[in-house]
Amino acid sequence: MSLGRRRALALFSGGLDSILACRVLMEQGVEVVALRFITPFFDGDVAGAADYSATMQAKYGIHVQVLDVSRDYINMLRAPQHGFGRHFNPCIDCKIFMLRQARALMPEFQASFLATGEVLGQRPMSQRRDTLHLIERESGCAGILLRPLSARLLPPTKPELTGLVDRERLYRLAGRGRKEQQALAEHFNIVDYPAPAGGCLLADVNLALRFRRLSPGIFGVVRDNGGDSLVDDFRLLLLGRHFEPLPGLWFILGRDQKDNERLLALREPGDWLLHMVDRPGPVALLRRGERVMPNLLAENGLDMAGLEARLAGLVLRYGKKVAGQPASGLVRIERGGPSRVSREEVFAPLADELVQDLVV
Template sequence: MPKNNSVKALVLFSGGLDSMLAVELLRRQGIAVRALCFTSAFFDAQKARQSAAALGVNLLEKDISAAHLALVKNPPHGWGAGANPCLDCHALMVKTAGELLKPKGGFSFIATGDPTALSVTLRAAKGKSVGFEETIVDKVSDGPFDFIATGEVLGQRPFSQTKSSLRFVEKNSGIGGCLLRPLSAKLLDETIPEREGLVDREQLLALSGRGRLVQAALAREWGISDYPQPAGGCILTQASYGQKLKNIFQIWPECTKDDVALLSLGRHFFRPNVSPNILIVLGRNKEENDKLPLLAKKGDWLVKMTARSGPMALLRPISGQRNNLEDAFGFLEEAKKLILDFTKNSDYSEGVNWKVWGKN
């Protein structure tokens, strides 16, 4: 049994209850714990930060946007119901943790929580940046860490948390027997940290299935009250959003994180198989109208009515077309028509004044 925080663990941390329980379960064995979360174009660190603060655990965050977007565009093992490459995504996260942290932190093994919503920030030990940021909320010393852990529960998700899926992630992450899932450990093969006595297997759990009653009871017993309720999960699992992504990937294979960000709000219009092509995004309410200028980048155009309330339009050239008013003119007129079509209860008999400006 580890004593006096002599064993150090890094927990892949989504901020959900399962990953919070994984942290607390290990801490109750006297293990010093830090949390690691990933961010991308499709998930951020907000939930993980809040939950880490509630637990009093140091939170590390790593942006994997480029690698993750490439994986979403072309997943080696396919999508789920939406555009979710869960198996490949989980393997990427565990592999990234192993490649980034093991050489610098001296990890002996890795354990993980639910990696579908991973988000937090990593900063290197003793101020030496390795591309991470860190929110320090306790006094756990920097590495070397002995292992990494997650809050995954066997059978909780029908696609990504079956025994075969968990084995797939372990195999394809390159971690081997060093991946620990504390909440379901007694239902899974013994791992290296258990065999080496760094973790007491008898104090780990045997949770399985989609029920949450046991987790809720443990949270009450351990005094964990500030945790997020289960929600819709990763946006990539949503069929409607997934179809938008697949459409964009087909028309615009080189789209970036900034381009994908536009799909999370507004109405979207583009012309398949037409060149030149452009993406037009209309805000559906004031909140979305306010966000569009913040998401605009060089080469974009913005259009709105000056004396009336209604949608704002953002126009983004597809495939690197130039920010040229002459080239954009036809699309600007199309955007104006769309704005009028989606403006409620408007009388245009006296004409409409427009504001059109480009992002430089």
């Protein structure tokens, strides 16, 4: 009787556990294709994909495929069924999402099962026994998902039951300790691997506050057909300084040259662009303000000139100082929308107390 193809698709974060999970299977002669899913929140960008795969192959002997899933991932972020963790991290839905993606790729890669580097009890929420089962069930992966590092503490999966994988050569790791993983790394002669934790910006406390405050507005404005805009909006959330000059208006200032270049690249036709003319300062973007501005101005008792002064004042506050102090200067305002009016005027920097009220 044929046992089926001994090929697995593994979720690969680049952390030690995912490296070990792949190697444990490879040691048994299983072919492993490691999938590294990337989004704006973790694992960088597609541009470096070829280099990354080559490095993983050279360092760990693992064949890694990099796949950008940003669009679908951000749509999941609108309303994760199992909610968020301590910050903006929807860990359970995130894992379900990734497993669904991997399961959908099984025919293309002619894989007969999936694997992850999850360790029972290692993370309080997403790696409890009941959560592991829930993730497996809701992703449609019951029976085909093998966790090689904890497999012998979990019910046997199809690849074990059919003899594709020898259960006796899998592991019974559990809990938060790292000693056994380190010993296993030594066994495989893996010396150079990333430190555990970190890496996911959704779990960053400060970014989470920003996401929580701004994402309802973003999701509200960019509807289902705005997939790429939505991805760009989340890219914007990850750079620079953020302000709400009026409730519902989103204003972003570059922190350095790299931010400034990214802001220019992410500008949409409806965005306003501001920058200092007579000395160095940040590039600033008012995102999609034109749509809501007339109502907002009326509601907040501000006229257009007052709004422009507020925006330019923020730019000057973070621009090059004069004699150690923020100072007045010439600011160019390029309005977005159909009119695309541009003008330059001398404005005053905004006082610190006001800036603090507007910061996100």
